[in-house]
Amino acid sequence: MYDIAVIGGGINGCGIARDAAGRGYSVCLAEMADLASGTSSWSTKLIHGGLRYLEHYEFRLVRESLEEREVLWAMAPHIVRPMRFVLPHHSGLRPAWLLRLGLFLYDHLGGRKLLPPTRVLNLTSDAAGEPLKPAFRKGFEYSDCWVDDARLVVLNARDAADRGADIHTRTQVVRAVREDGHWRVTLRDLQTGTERDITARLLVNAAGPWVDRVLDDSFGRNGARNVRLVQGSHIVVPKLYEHDRSYIFQNADGRIFFTIPYERDFTLIGTTDRDYQGDPAKVAITPEESAYLCAAAGEYFKQQVKVEDIVWTYSGVRPLFDDGASKAQEATRDYVLREEGAPEDGVLVNIFGGKLTTYRRLANAVLKKIETALGPKGPEWSGSKPLPGGDFPVLDFEKRLVDLKQRYPFLDEGTALRLERQYGTLVEEILGDAKALSDLGRVFGGGLTEAEVRYLMQHEWAVTAEDVLWRRSKLGLRLTKAQADALEAFMVQLSSYAA
Numbered sequence: 001m002y003d004i005a006v007i008g009g010g011i012n013g014c015g016i017a018r019d020a021a022g023r024g025y026s027v028c029l030a031e032m033a034d035l036a037s038g039t040s041s042w043s044t045k046l047i048h049g050g051l052r053y054l055e056h057y058e059f060r061l062v063r064e065s066l067e068e069r070e071v072l073w074a075m076a077p078h079i080v081r082p083m084r085f086v087l088p089h090h091s092g093l094r095p096a097w098l099l100r101l102g103l104f105l106y107d108h109l110g111g112r113k114l115l116p117p118t119r120v121l122n123l124t125s126d127a128a129g130e131p132l133k134p135a136f137r138k139g140f141e142y143s144d145c146w147v148d149d150a151r152l153v154v155l156n157a158r159d160a161a162d163r164g165a166d167i168h169t170r171t172q173v174v175r176a177v178r179e180d181g182h183w184r185v186t187l188r189d190l191q192t193g194t195e196r197d198i199t200a201r202l203l204v205n206a207a208g209p210w211v212d213r214v215l216d217d218s219f220g221r222n223g224a225r226n227v228r229l230v231q232g233s234h235i236v237v238p239k240l241y242e243h244d245r246s247y248i249f250q251n252a253d254g255r256i257f258f259t260i261p262y263e264r265d266f267t268l269i270g271t272t273d274r275d276y277q278g279d280p281a282k283v284a285i286t287p288e289e290s291a292y293l294c295a296a297a298g299e300y301f302k303q304q305v306k307v308e309d310i311v312w313t314y315s316g317v318r319p320l321f322d323d324g325a326s327k328a329q330e331a332t333r334d335y336v337l338r339e340e341g342a343p344e345d346g347v348l349v350n351i352f353g354g355k356l357t358t359y360r361r362l363a364n365a366v367l368k369k370i371e372t373a374l375g376p377k378g379p380e381w382s383g384s385k386p387l388p389g390g391d392f393p394v395l396d397f398e399k400r401l402v403d404l405k406q407r408y409p410f411l412d413e414g415t416a417l418r419l420e421r422q423y424g425t426l427v428e429e430i431l432g433d434a435k436a437l438s439d440l441g442r443v444f445g446g447g448l449t450e451a452e453v454r455y456l457m458q459h460e461w462a463v464t465a466e467d468v469l470w471r472r473s474k475l476g477l478r479l480t481k482a483q484a485d486a487l488e489a490f491m492v493q494l495s496s497y498a499a
């Protein structure tokens with residue numbers, strides 16, 4: 001009998017599993033596909049207060065989010081990094097005084113200790129003005145953070161497991177029924193087709209955009225809609241500029257979009273907002289969205305961005321709490337928890353909405369409900385302990401990278417940076433005492449070695465080449481189809497030996 005069963009291995013499910021396991025509850029988490037294969041790997045990857053939400057008076061959400069920036073940075077300084085955002089002033093759109101006011105609040109609402117404050121930019125002399133059209137002469141620059149979203153999920157899962165949680169991937173929750181004061185939950189292993197039951201005192205439905213579908217299919221409900229599915233898409237193009245800052249641009253339709261330096265050689269552009277009705281697993285960028293993002297960037301950059309320049313796209317579905325807003329972009333980004341049932345019957349906690357940025361606060365709020373239902377165990381702790389590989393001071397990243405390059409001089413610049421970012425202090429578990437790349441076994445391309453693949457399969461639940469190339473890393477941007485096929489064949493072979 002588990003204390004808690006969690007449905008869904010996105011950021012919310014994994015964050016709750018980590019927090020609960022760390023307090024001493026017994027936890028089982030089931031994810032029907034790969035960890036972070038849902039919305040949590042399709043985000044813009046910002047740990048941000050959300051400047052735009054101030055316009056909707058979401059002050060609590062913005063304050064909580066701003067505070068989380070430095071908490072998450074300290075917990076995971078390898079995968080989280082501070083980023084400066086340039087906001088050019090556009091005379092036809094929001095007035096400068098409004099932007100100034102918003103940024104003043106942003107600087108002072110909460111939690112900023114190490115991140116530098118807002119400053120005014122002269123775009124005619126600052127390097128940030130160079131790639132922009134000459135009409136943009138003035139702007140502002142402020143701080144937020146950036147995170148590798150998929151790795152944030154996996155590291156929460158890893159830490160949860162290290163603290164005793166059972167994490168099952170490729171495992172779908174197909175049925176949940178109340179029985180003698182607890183839940184009987186049927187898990188289907190999607191690789192073998194076999195089913196088995198587990199029991200838990202409390203159930204958390206953290207299925208993101210599938211949350212209503214889980215209520216219908218696994219709990220036999222009648223189709224009530226709690227979340228509004230809003231598609232957001234991104235395009236990736238060869239890098240548009242040399243400096244390391246991002247831009248936040250306002251569009252004539254009132255929307256904003258970002259351009260972000262991405263994986264050293266690329267620029268990430270997004271996002272869109274459109275209501276979505278289909279299966280969240282099948283969402284894909286539309287030609288209109290690609291054209292919209294290219295045209296939007298073309299309004300600001302001297303260099304035109306053409307659809308033919310796009311090297312990769314991704315699309316995800318936001319599971320926003322349905323607050324009845326008329327436009328998709330106006331629906332709240334806040335989270336809502338709904339609890340059902342008394343402790344003696346078996347409690348169900350449903351999660352609607354939320355953001356990557358606030359996942360830890362959401363988990364804390366869920367834990368309060370769990371404590372009420374099951375009785376308290378340990379105190380709040382999740383913000384004070386590092387995620388795996390993140391146990392070093394936030395300002396030491398560059399120093400650690402120099403050390404890594406000295407210890408392993410055979411690593412090329414890009415691979416050293418990638419490994420330090422992905423694994424932090426755990427990088428030695430992969431590199432060991434290797435003196436040459438060939439000491440790490442087969443090389444699949446892009447600096448990916450057999451030693452790393454084995455590590456990902458043993459410690460991070462990677463099963464397929466796609467898990468490795470698009471979620472544990474973004475090496476999918478660099479490997480050819482033939483290299484990816486070779487990796488897949490190797491992983492199949494390794495799994496069959498293990499079986």
Ligand code: FAD
Nearest residue numbers: 008010011012032038039040043044046173208232356357
């Ligand atoms: P998910 O990540 O979707 O996880 C739910 C999981 O449940 C899935 O992996 C799914 O496979 C699993 N599941 C479903 N049904 C079952 C079942 N029956 N059994 C087992 N498992 C099941 N937030 C930010 O803070 N910053 C941003 O910059 C940002 N940008 C965004 C941009 C876009 C385009 C989008 C779409 C979202 C963005 N977000 C951002 C929001 C953030 O990504 C989401 O709020 C968050 O990832 C939701 O996480 P989740 O765990 O609730 O859902």
